[in-house]
Every structure is written in structure tokens, then in C-alpha cells.
Amino acid sequence: MDRRDFLRAVGLAAGVSGAGALLAACNANERSGGGALTVSPGGTLRILYDGTSQRLDPARSQSLAITFSGLIHRRLTAWKTSADGPTTVVPDLATDTGRASADGKTWTFTLKDGLKMSDGTPITSAEIKYGIERSFDPAFAGGLGYHKTLLEGGTSYSGPFKSGDLASIETPDAKTIVFHLARPYGDWPWIVSMPAFAPVPKGKGTDATYDSSPVASGPYQVASYTKGVEIRLTRNPNWDPKTDVARTGLPDEVVMQLGQDTGVMSQRLLASGGDDAHAFGAAFVNPAQLAQIRTNPAAKDQLVTSKSGALAYLALNTRRGPLANPKVRQAFQYAVDKTAYQIATAGTADLAGPVATTLITEGIVGREVFDLYPAPPTGDVAKAKQLLAEAGYPDGIQNLDFPVSTANNYADKAQAIQAALRRAGIETKLRPLDDDAWQAVATGNDDNAYDLTLTSWQPDFPSANANIQPLFGTSEIGNNGYNISRYSVPEVDALIAQAQGTVDPAAAGKLWAQADRRILQDSPIVPLIYTRNSFLHGSKVGDFAIGEFPAYPNYLQMGLAK
Template identity: 25%
Template sequence: MSPHHRRQLTPLALAAVAALALSACSSAGTNHQQSDTLVYATGDAEPSCLDPHVGGNYPQALISTQYLEPLVGRDSSGKIQPWLATEWQASDDGLTWDFTLQDGVTFTDGTPLDAAAVKANIEHLQDPNTQSSTGYLAVQKIAEIETIDDTHVRFHLSAPDSALLESLSQQWTAIQSPAGIARGMEQNCQAPIGTGPFIVESWTPQQQVDLVRNDDYRTPGPEADHEGPAHIERIEWRFIPDAATRNAALAAGEVQVIDNPLPADIVAAEQSGSGIEHIDAPRPGAVNRIELNSGQAPFDDVRVREAFIRVADPNPGISSLFKGVASRSYSPLASVEPTAVADKSLFGTDPAAAAKLLDEAGWEMGSDGVREKNGAKLTVRFPVSTNQSTAAEQSLFEQIQANAAAVGFDVVIEPVDLSSWYGALAAHEYEAVSAPYTKVGPDVLRILYHSDGTIPAPSGYFANNAQLKDPELDAILDQASATLDEAERTKLYADAQQRILESFTVLPLYDQQNHFLVKGVEGVTTLGTVATPTFVNARLG
């Protein structure tokens, strides 16, 4: 548990805190709740950089959707759609891709969107000094970028990449002004320059980012319902970490959209008839899951991994804590991925079988209820990012901790901030971890479970938290990445998922929860790519 003891506030005190926060919200920024201003309150961690090329986490995707756009989009059925690129063509061997860009488009600083700009963006992602992770991994196979003319760019790949279009649809590879990039990381992190419907005007750390409408907007993506600029003039993007405070602000009309609402608040909103709309937009890529570090003891023994899986029993907690807004998953892939494969049979709860597996593995029960082997305790360090795991999820982890203790596991949950969490992973100071990873398409399996994923990206982040090193799985994932035949690709990813599940390194829980509550505004929708909200269609009520 956390080493910091927190004083529990009474309901009256909590209400006072919320009231003060609302007062601060109503006076924050320069716009003072103008009628043409939409206010968005996020509970995700405040980005340290507004450029999603740098690092590459979901909070960056959330906000950058408003000012940066990708080469291609994706609709709700999973079909890739034109966006900044109008056409594309792959060679028969999959090693050359030609893209045609929209003609006459400029970034909001007047720099042209042309082949040279696309080249600068890919090189920016691939430059180790950019410290990219998600974007870096997405464009790893692009070996050379050839500018044919202003509106035609050609990618030469080091190996076929069936996920290239999916990767290029993400916010972490969105295209931004090369002149903006050339200012240097510090300045570009403050206000990246794109082609999107809004422009970064200012950023007040620990408070808000102010966005102003791009009146010259002319590149509407697949979700836009009209040509031309957005209807609203401004967005105040506020950072309000406390879920209860965000919900109170929504109810009071201080904000129009909140993310990461509590499950109970979602249910209450749906049942209240108060005019609050619930948008459920599961993130693509991997599910929320617990991964077991097979690269070190005790989970280098498959029997110990299976024992943990057999005793974890997350279903009752998911049912009670999430109030029906989350459904148990038995797949490594999100339900929104058409290629997801589930195998419920591998995840039946059986504490007796778990105890037997631990006996067979040589772990003997100690007098304190914790098993031991060769003088070592059966300890499972489980760092939890409080920026990424909701209160309900942290409570679920505590239930799993108690269930595992019944057969002799000592699960040590360590709540930490995001930077400390990354540090624990980088130092391999964990045996279990829940690490959300959002990526469009099933190629996320290669990122997360190929042995290459044990090698850190330039940011220092490595994706293979399970530390899986399975040559047969690598071969399947490599083949899936190389084939452009959709049926064959789907079959290969099904085989890969089965092998991953049978390794007992992954305990799937549920889709990455991505909920929004909306009040006093119409036309809010989410991208078919990384499920982030877009306000290009929004109209204030």
C-alpha cells in the first residue's frame, strides 16, 4: 500500500473542496465561460509535452486530436479512410508505399502541407532525440522517404508492414508543421502547429490549455459532418484530477464534457434523465490486463504464472466495482478490434489447482501464510500508476491481491505517480503490472509480445512488459506483419493470440475504459482511430 497516509475527508468537507474547485474553474482562463467556449475537464495526467511525437501517451492523443491530424483515418468498421492523404498504393512486395496528399493545404502557421513536410515528420519520429515511443515504434520499418513532388511522397520500407496504414492513422504519428518542429522540442512542446480545427493559444500548467478555432480549417476527417471550420470558437481544456469534482462541475454547467467518470456517475447519468449523454468509446489495441514478468523469478516458471491466473478471480470485482459499464475480457485485444480472439477456458478460477501448481513448483507454505522457496518469499511487486488506473481498477487490484494471498502469494501493490511507474518498469522492479497500450489494429500484439519489444524505445519505454521471448510467437508475428492478405493476416493474429494466452503471462480484464459524459453540447463524437473526442461538429446548447 501507499507509504503516504492520507487524512479521510468527511462528505461535508469533500463538498466544500468541490465547491472551491468549481469556483476556481469558473474564474480560470481568459474567457470566463463565454457562450462560444466549450469547456472540457480531463482526469488523465496532464501531458508534459503537447507534441504527441515526444513520448506518446493517451493524454497527448486526447488533446492533440484538436489541433493535429493524421495522414489517414479509420471508420467504426475498421476501414481506413482518406484524411490528409487522399490516396495510397502499395507495391506487390509491400516494400514501397505511395501517398497522394491533399493539394493546397497549409498548417496554421502558413507552412505548406507537402511531401517535404511528411518526410520531416517521419524523420522527427525516428530521431532518437525526439524521445518518441509509440510513434517511433509505429514507423520503425520506414527506411527511406522519397519526395516525388509536392503532393506525392513515397515510403521505402525495410520489410513489409501490413499495419502501416493503421499506424499512420494514430495521433502519435499525426502530421505537424516542420517549421514548428524546427523551433526545437521545448517550444514545440508548448504549442505544436497542425492542420486541425483548433490552434493551441496558450498553456497554463496545472490548470488548462486554451484552444482557439482555426477559421481556415479545410481538412475535415471521416467524423466531420460539414465542410469548413468548427462551430464553436474556443475550447478550455482543464486539468481536474478528482473525478467527483469533474462530475460536480458537469452537473453545475461549469464544463460541458468530462472524461474518466466514475462508474457510479455513469450509471446515475444514464438513469437520471438530466440530459447528460454517455459516450462509451473503448480504446483500440490491447485490453486492460495484468501482465506477469516471465523474465525473472518467480514468474519465469509457467506453473507459478498459471497458479496466479487460476486464483486471481477478477470477475466478482469487475461486476461490483464497475457497475456494469465494463465487461470481462478473455482476449489480449480490445473488443473493437475485428481480429480479437478470446479463450475463456484458460481463465477458470480454481484455488485448489493453483495451490497444487505452487506445490509442484517447490513453493512451500510458510508460517506467515506466504510461500517460500530456497529462502525467498513468493513476493509479487505490483507498481500501479495512479495516473492511469482508476479508483475502481485499484480496488480490483486489491481484491486480486487478497485472492492471491489465499494460496500463498505476497502481492505488494505500490501506488506511484506516472514517472515513478515508468522508472520501476525500466529497472524491472516488478513481477506484475497493468500497462495500458493503445494502438490501432492487431499489430499491437507485435509491439507488446515480440521479443524485440524487450528493447527500449528512445524514450526509455519498452512495451513487452511480460518479457515474452518465444521464437515461435516471434515468427507468427513477423509473418502477420509481412502479409497484406487480410484473411491470412487474421488467421496469423488468431494463432498469436492463442499462444500468448496459453503462456499465462497475461490476465485480460476488460476493454480500456474510455468514457465521456456530455451536457449542454451537441455533436460530440470520437475518432474511429484512437477513440479520442473531436469537437469539429460540436454546437453548444
């Protein structure tokens, strides 16, 4: 999974931005003159993207279910997004979202009738099993890999070409697929919405060329792929819209234009000349441009902003020096100035995103709103000093090591944090690192590599599981795991295991909310803000909306006006 503040969902540009005062997702397609833009079948939808390539091989993809690869590949389940409610899991190739055994370790799915791939191959349980098995081969690594440790025997399996059959995936007949998990896991219906669960015809995908010419199961197939230039998708003649609740498949073609300059991209979309009227930007609109756009009334119809997004947070190394003391870490909750962080992020508070007080992000089922450390957004310096004195540091703390990535403007954001902490007598030494070096320090095995650091996190799927376990499970410390606060509490690990093994979503949600509170009592991180993302689209692009989760537009629902 991607562990930064953006997801490699469709290669979205790194950055955090937003303009909450401009346009909320719920009225994204309201026109200035009133009413919604009416879309119809046909036309060519264009996607402007600043990257030079895309992973189209489902085994190698980290794409979210609602983004580019979802136009090409279907999975057992899909996501239904909403601007006024949580994202839900819905059947895709399967007839339902899965049937669990009483112990939550066995999941059974039945496929819909009459499904075919773009080359005419019938979609049976064998094609799905082969696609999943293929994702284990090291030659096709890089995709989202939750299933690799969840499937029984997965940790020692190396794919069909080296290890043969994976016994924990059974296909008793052409329409039935059964998964045997190593432990109970209630979020398995979300896992099977990930790219690796797309069908692959037996014998296909044996070399790297599959990454540019995969066999399609979605509404579009790859007609051409010129790296650095464009990817052109045309209709898959074997896609049946009556079987697909997640995709409208309205445009005749979809073209992703690669290697686009983000600044020029925004200008083109606002002008909406020619083909650009039928285009949208896959990159976030940067804060400097947002400040200009918000003064342009004509741009209102073309800008869509998420309500919130990734959790930006300050991680405190619970295994190092003074920060091993929970009371010291609690002092940080009051010492930070979240308003200053918002300004450092995007210039103004409303552009940056709302202040955060919980670990579970907005738009996730089961999230509860609470604040264990109530204070003004600018902080409570007196309270921070009081807690430091009670912890045995009446004169403050000196020389805390504060490595920070130079990517995504983190250096400027870290300076805002540093200045706020200084007010409470907490002195830090900023240590700028390029992103690869920062990743090595933050996710490496040395518990003494740093005192605190700054990052963000957005889940890979719409469950509190993906908020909590990767950041606070003991298993995620070191070895490139993202528990960078080095937080390890047996009670929390047990609560995580209990929640993961609970099949009923409502019951699981209560356990995750309990875990949220329990973890924050120990203050391993300071939640800062829920970052906002903003996107521009051309004047003829409709059904362009951002749901409560994730903070990206749903590519699968868009259409064009004539």
C-alpha cells in the same frame, strides 16, 4: 508510447471507470424525451481538463488521432470511429491509405490538391517529410515513435538539424511521398495517422516555442496558450472541410480549460450552467461519482460509457523460480477471482468492465473470442491446486514478490488478487512502489526483480499488432520495454514478424488471432477485465460518442446545439 492503462491521448486523467448499465456508446446522444440532440455550426466547445499543460508540437505528442491535437493537426491518414463496428483507417491529407510494394517494405502516398496550412504554406510532400524528420531530433523527443525503428536508417538518424536528409523518405514531387521501411509492415497506414506525420513548414519548429504555437493544418489554430489556465483554438481560415472526412469542424472555437478539479468538473457538467452546457470532461468519471450519478435519471443524457477498453492483467515473470513452469502459470488462470478484481476496481462488476479471456482487446479487427481456461468469474480453486500439484507444488508456493504501483488504486486491486491466490495456496508479498519506481522495476533489465505484477494496456492504434508485439515480443524485454512477463518464444516472435509483414488486414488478423491463442497456451499473463471509461458532457454538447476503439470520445466530430 504510453505503457500504462491509460493513454496520454489528451492527458486523460489516470484511472479506470465505467458504468455499462447507465449508457452505452451507441445511444450516447439519445435524449430522455426521445430523439438525438441536433447540432449546428457555431459556438464555443469547452474541454475541462485536470492537467496543466498539453503537448501541441506533433513531434512531442502522444495524442491519439481522435483527440485534442487532431483538431490542430492533420496527418496522412485518420481514424473513423464507430459505436457498432471496428475503427477503420481513412485518408486525411492523402488521397488513399497508402499503396504498398509487393514485399510490404515500400509505401507510397499521394496528397490531395489545394491543401494549405494556417500560415498559408502549401502542404506538400516536403512539409510532411520535414515534420517526420524533425521528430527524430532528441530535442523534440517524447512523441509516439513507432516510425523511428521502422523507417530504413531510422535507428541511427538524429533529425534534419544534425543528420540532414533521411534517405528512406523520398519526395519525387510535391504531391508524392514514398517511405522505405527496414522490414515489411502491414500496419504502416495506421502509423502515418500518428502526430509526427503532421506537416511542419520548412524552417519552423527549431525551438521549444513550437510546442505552444504550432502551425495548424486542421480546422483550428492556436490563438492563445496560457499554461495552467487555458488553450484557445480559433478557426484555421485555410482548412477546407471538403478535403477532410475525419473532422466536422462545427464549433467556431474550442477552449481547453486547464488545471480543473475532477470532482468539481463533474458537478459543473451535470449542472450545465452557462458555458458548462457547452463543455465536456477530458477526465474519466471516478467510481465514487458514478455510483451517485447512476441513481440520477436526469444525468443519463450527459454520461457516455465505453463498451470496454484497456486490458487489465496479471503479469507472471516466466524467467523466475516456480513461474518458469508453464503449468504453475496455468494454475494462476484458475486461482484468480476476476469478480473480486472488478469490485476492487470500481465497486461493482458492471462499473469495472467485462471479464477478459483474450489478449486482443475489443473493437480490434481480427479479434476472436475464446477462453482457454474456462472457469467461473470467481475462479476454480480446485483446478488451480490440481495444476500446482502436477507441477510439483502440492503444498502451494510461498513468498512470491509482488511489486505494485501505488498509482491508480493498484494497491487495492493487488490485495484482491493476493487474497484470491491465497485460496489456492499461493502466497505473495505485496511491495508498493511509487509509479516511477514500479516502472523501473517492471521494465528494467533485471529478470529477477520480481515474480508477478499488475498493470493494464490499451493499444496506441487499432490493430492487434499493438496488443501483441509490445507485450510479448522478445525485443520488448527490458530497456523500458513492456514485455514485463519476460516472455520469449521463437515461434511467437516468428508469428509476430509474419503478421506485421502481412499487408492484407484480414490475413494479418488471422495471424494475430493465432498468436493470441499461442501465447495464452503458455500463460505469461492472466487477462482480468477490459476496463470501461465514462465521461460527462454538458447538456448542449452533441455527437458525443465513444466507438468500439479507443475508449475515448471522438473530439473531431462534436458539435453544439443552439
